[in-house]
Amino acid sequence: MANAILVLAEQLRGEICDITYEMLGAGRALASATGAPLYAALLGSEAAPLASKLGAADKVFVVDNPQLNLAPAGTVAAALQALMDQTQAGLLLLGCTNVSLGIGSVLAAKSGLPLVNFCRGAKADGGAVICTSQLFGGKILSDVKLADGRGIISIYPGAFSPDAGKSDKAPAVEKVEVPVEAPKVTFKQYLEPETGDVDITKQHVLVGVGRGIQMQDNVQLAEDLAQALGGAVCASRPVIDQGWLPLSRQVGKSGMSVKPRVYLALGISGAPEHWEGMQNSQCIIAVNTDPKAPIFDGAHYGVVGDVLELLPVLTDKIKARKG
Amino acid sequence: MNLYVLLKMVPDTVEELNVAADGKSLDSEFLRFKLSEPDDHALEQALILKEKHGGKVTVVALDAPEVDDVLFTALAKGADRAVKIPINQAGLGTTASAKVLTEFFAAAGALTPDTLLLPGSQAIDDLEGEVAPLLAAALNLPYVGVVCGVKPADGKVTVLKEFAGGLRAEFEVTLPAVLGIQSAEKPPRYVPVAKVRAVMKSAKIEEAALTPPDRPIQLDVQRMYKPEAAGRTEMFEGAPEEVADKLVEVLAKTGVI
Numbered sequence: 324m325a326n327a328i329l330v331l332a333e334q335l336r337g338e339i340c341d342i343t344y345e346m347l348g349a350g351r352a353l354a355s356a357t358g359a360p361l362y363a364a365l366l367g368s369e370a371a372p373l374a375s376k377l378g379a380a381d382k383v384f385v386v387d388n389p390q391l392n393l394a395p396a397g398t399v400a401a402a403l404q405a406l407m408d409q410t411q412a413g414l415l416l417l418g419c420t421n422v423s424l425g426i427g428s429v430l431a432a433k434s435g436l437p438l439v440n441f442c443r444g445a446k447a448d449g450g451a452v453i454c455t456s457q458l459f460g461g462k463i464l465s466d467v468k469l470a471d472g473r474g475i476i477s478i479y480p481g482a483f484s485p486d487a488g489k490s491d492k493a494p495a496v497e498k499v500e501v502p503v504e505a506p507k508v509t510f511k512q513y514l515e516p517e518t519g520d521v522d523i524t525k526q527h528v529l530v531g532v533g534r535g536i537q538m539q540d541n542v543q544l545a546e547d548l549a550q551a552l553g554g555a556v557c558a559s560r561p562v563i564d565q566g567w568l569p570l571s572r573q574v575g576k577s578g579m580s581v582k583p584r585v586y587l588a589l590g591i592s593g594a595p596e597h598w599e600g601m602q603n604s605q606c607i608i609a610v611n612t613d614p615k616a617p618i619f620d621g622a623h624y625g626v627v628g629d630v631l632e633l634l635p636v637l638t639d640k641i642k643a644r645k646g
Numbered sequence: 647m648n649l650y651v652l653l654k655m656v657p658d659t660v661e662e663l664n665v666a667a668d669g670k671s672l673d674s675e676f677l678r679f680k681l682s683e684p685d686d687h688a689l690e691q692a693l694i695l696k697e698k699h700g701g702k703v704t705v706v707a708l709d710a711p712e713v714d715d716v717l718f719t720a721l722a723k724g725a726d727r728a729v730k731i732p733i734n735q736a737g738l739g740t741t742a743s744a745k746v747l748t749e750f751f752a753a754a755g756a757l758t759p760d761t762l763l764l765p766g767s768q769a770i771d772d773l774e775g776e777v778a779p780l781l782a783a784a785l786n787l788p789y790v791g792v793v794c795g796v797k798p799a800d801g802k803v804t805v806l807k808e809f810a811g812g813l814r815a816e817f818e819v820t821l822p823a824v825l826g827i828q829s830a831e832k833p834p835r836y837v838p839v840a841k842v843r844a845v846m847k848s849a850k851i852e853e854a855a856l857t858p859p860d861r862p863i864q865l866d867v868q869r870m871y872k873p874e875a876a877g878r879t880e881m882f883e884g885a886p887e888e889v890a891d892k893l894v895e896v897l898a899k900t901g902v903i
Contacts, residue, residue: 335809393815396779396789421809424768424791425826428775429783432741437865438775453868459770460659463672466868467773477775507788509818511804516812528902552902564687565833570812577792577808577828585902592659594770606900608893609879615662620875624896626882626889637890641903644894 325359325450326413326473329384331403331426332363332370332377333418336513339376342418342480347379348487349445349478350416354381356447357472359414363494364406366399367391371498378490384410385498395508396425404434405501413473414452420480421577427475438475439467441595443482447472460594461617480576481599519571521555528554529583531574531601532562535590535611535630539567544634545589551641557581559597575600589630593618647701647798648758649692652747652765652777653720655679655710655735659770665870672870674736679711684766690830691796692764693724699798701760702726706750706854708735708743714851715842722837722845729852733859740772742859744780749856751785757822762803767791767826774864778826788819791826 328350333340347363354361363380365373368389377383386402394402403426407415415430417423419441431438443464444455452469454476469476523529530549536542542556549556556572563573574581576596586604591597593609593616601607602621609622610630619625626633657663657672658680664673692703704727705720707713713735717728733746751757765778768791782789794814795806803819808828819825882892897903 335813340810395817396791397783400783421792421807425776425779425789428740428779431775431864432744432780432783439865440773440775456773457873458773458870459657459663459672461873462659462663463665463870464873465773465870468866468868470866507820507823508790511816511818514806514814514816516814552897554902560829561683564829573812577810577812579811585897585900594659606896608896613660615872617873619879619881620873622879624882624893625879626893628886628889633886633889636886637893640890640894641897644898645903 325357327360327362327410328354328414328416329362329364329407329410329412330380331415331417331423332365332373333420333422334365334370334373335422337369337373339373340418340420340422341485342420342478343377344379344485344488345480345483346416346418346478346488347377348485349483351379351487353414353445353447353452362410362412364403366402367394374496375493378492378494379488380494382495382497385496386501387498388503390503390506393510394506396429398504398506399426400429400433401504402501403430406499407434409499409501415475416478417475418480419477427477431475436474437469438477439469440477442476442478445476457595460592461598462615479595479599481602517569517571519569521571523555523557523572523574524579524581526555526581527584528552529581529585530554530556530587530589531558531591532556532589533559533591533597534561536562537631539565541631542567544631548634548638548641551638551645554583559591588618588622589634591618592616593621647695647699648761649695649701649703650751650761650763651685651689651692651703651705651720651725652763653685653689653705653707653716654682654766654769655707655713655716656682656770665872669869670867681716682766682769684768684828686834687830688764688766688827689720689723689725690832690834691827693835694831695796695798696724704729706731706747708733708738708746710735717851718846718849719837719842721849722842723835727852728849729854731854731856733856737862738859739863739865740774740777740780741864742862744777744784745859746856747777747781748784750854751781757785759801759821761822763787763822763824764827765824767793767828776826778824782824785824788823789826790817790819792828793825794829795831796825
């Protein structure tokens with residue numbers, strides 16, 4: 324039997340995150356190909372009650388220790404290393420998310436296992452695992468071989484279907500203890516998301532603007548279009564970081580996940596951090612000056628052109644059509 | 647505060663990226679480099695901390711094309727010292743880069759009790775992982791990543807970390823520490839070219855001689871290639887008038903107008 328595959332179950336505030344199911348699905352596919360058992364790890368005293376939700380795993384290992392609640396990367400990495408030894412796991416899947424950022428790097432350094440970051444695909448190839456990663460803002464893919472099938476894979480949200488990782492089955496659950504080093508970082512409090520004037524997750528039409536909008540004054544052009552369409556304006560990270568739109572309008576990794584009927588991506592390159600927040604939109608229309616922008620790899624409709632030229636014309640035509 | 651900002655050059659993704667003849671790396675011939683965006687924010691955060699609470703900002707970078715311009719620009723923005731490590735960053739994975747930087751900071755006297763190391767939270771070529779947590783682990787320092795705010799108080803700092811959906815949390819960290827900066831409290835400042843040119847004449851970039859890593863890449867990269875489009879994209883071409891007409895038809899079909 325091959326070394327076990329371990330999934331670090333990601334959870335936040337008493338809820339299993341979607342990425343956990345995506346990883347269980349990916350892990351199950353690898354486990355089927357190699358004959359390895361699939362395990363899930365739940366760390367922290369708040370995580371323990373969630374074991375029953377991880378039925379896609381053959382077994383859930385629970386480390387019920389409050390020092391692991393929202394623990395820093397180093398503390399989690401040390402606990403995972405001990406757990407991998409105990410469970411004879413050779414392959415670890417964790418989320419390429421803000422919650423888990425840094426854990427894989429530290430664990431790789433401590434254990435000597437290779438870490439493959441930004442992973443969108445993983446398949447067994449004999450005893451090896453071939454991982455496909457997305458680099459340079461989504462413009463290049465890279466295949467990395469884990470020759471003996473051992474390593475740490477950091478999985479991009481949205482890369483695998485969560486359905487394959489869900490099961491009504493009750494998994495075997497085992498409580499284990501591992502040495503936990505005292506965290507060097509102390510959690511103080513959550514800061515709830517800012518509530519804006521508009522909840523972008525509830526809009527049917529979103530006009531998303533990115534770097535291509537060029538300056539704050541041009542955001543009004545997008546506002547005009549959104550108004551004509553009865554929707555709202557949202558943005559990718561660079562626009563929010565410039566302070567041109569409030570945090571409540573951010574779509575992507577740190578921001579909101581949206582799935583409107585229509586998402587217009589205007590001057591947005593489609594970097595993975597943004598794509599992960601809007602990929603489930605029913606209809607994606609992309610406008611960008613760069614014909615090689617990754618957004619065109621996934622959009623339903625595309626226009627290579629300048630959003631600033633197109634926006635006023637499009638707004639006028641929509642107004643005319645609506646009468 | 648003793649603030650160190652780690653600056654890294656990455657390919658500018660606005661340009662077309664091509665794969666080299668070996669099929670495993672980027673073709674460097676026409677590659678244009680720019681400062682990794684989170685690193686630009688790390689610099690801004692350091693300058694804000696210095697202005698509010700006093701201290702000294704040192705920027706540190708491995709050698710890379712156009713890195714001198716970036717270091718001089720940092721000095722022009724208000725950094726006090728610029729250090730270049732004359733080891734070529736090209737071809738170094740994160741692990742090897744972190745090893746070089748660890749040697750730099752492990753040198754006697756670098757890590758005073760009021761030191762903050764501020765790398766960017768992540769870079770677009772971090773295939774092997776991130777520098778910030780590796781550096782923290784090697785130097786046995788506390789680490790928080792995805793940081794979007796830093797407030798010092800009594801030898802500690804309160805940092806704001808981003809989660810998802812706009813949720814953030816505050817953590818307390820004892821110094822010295824490593825913070826992976828995602829975004830500064832304010833957008834990175836602009837500095838006029840004339841000022842950068844003046845700094846180029848008056849200031850010097852220091853060099854720190856360190857040991858080149860013996861294993862530049864940890865991973866077995868089999869190939870690099872451009873992604874293929876999902877094949878579902880219908881492209882519209884023409885003048886804005888023509889394209890707008892077609893988009894109106896699409897929008898009508900979806901039922902939103």
